[in-house]
Amino acid sequence: MAKVTRSDEQLWEAIQENDNRAFAAFYERYWLLLYKAALHYLKDKSDAEEVVQEVFVNVWNRRKSLDIQNFQAYLTSATRYEVYRRIRIFKVNKGELNKDFSHDMKVVYNAGLERLNLSDNWGILEKCLEELPKRCREIYYMSKMDQLSNTEISDRLSITNHTVENQLAIALKHLKRNFSRFAVIIYCLFFYH
Incomplete structure (x- = not known):
């Protein structure tokens, strides 16, 4: 059978x-x-x-x-x-x-199953993120990569929620200004699938 x-x-x-x-x-x-x-x-x-x-x-x-x-x-x-x-x-x-x-x-x-090769765009994104101030970059990674809430980030870093929000806004503004719209969309698809 x-x-x-x-x-x-x-x-x-x-x-x-x-x-x-x-x-x-x-x-x-x-x-x-x-x-x-x-x-x-x-x-x-x-x-x-x-x-x-x-x-x-x-x-x-x-x-x-x-x-x-x-x-x-x-x-x-x-x-x-x-x-x-x-x-x-x-x-x-x-x-x-x-x-x-x-x-x-x-x-x-x-x-x-359509795949997009991100090697060039990924390098650009990494370079763009490296341009951020260290604390701003750290907060951005904690939020987007580790998926921590603003409260969790503020607790871990002993800073206010307002500071976390400001740093995330700075990071996103920097990405929008320095990274193509297409690449940001791909980035969001990858990390927020």
């Missing part, structure tokens, strides 16, 4: 109804793809496994609220975000960044 393979959509409907077996099938379907993508940038098997685990934990925790149109695109984008977040933390802590990641960065639109 042939095994019936359920579509992503069928699995997702079951996952949203708390079906652990459907989630396990979904995990098995995409684990290797995401692991290879994470390993390409991180060059460490355990880190790559942690990234994929984090992505799937987030999917499970948010299963009731997520509206995913293209599962491969969503999971790939989520994996890239998690890899970037870890590299950013490593850069902040160690002063290093995996250059392959900066040059090979790609974004996947949720509307389909």
Whole structure:
């Protein structure tokens, strides 16, 4: 008897109804793809496994609220975000960044499998962010990369919410002034997928 393979959509409907077996099938379907993508940038098997685990934990925790149109695109984008977040933390802590990641960065639109090569735009964005004052850049990364609220940032840095808001406004104004509209849209799609 042939095994019936359920579509992503069928699995997702079951996952949203708390079906652990459907989630396990979904995990098995995409684990290797995401692991290879994470390993390409991180060059460490355990880190790559942690990234994929984090992505799937987030999917499970948010299963009731997520509206995913293209599962491969969503999971790939989520994996890239998690890899970037870890590299950013490593850069902040160690002063290093995996250059392959900066040059090979790609974004996947949720509307389909169309991919945009961001190597040039990513370099421009990184340069633009590096021009910001250190504190402003730090607040921006905490807000956009680490997804901390203004209150969390103000608590961690022992500054007022108003200061956080002002610094974020300065950063966004700088990005708008110095970075093309197209690239900012792509950046927002990547980080707010």
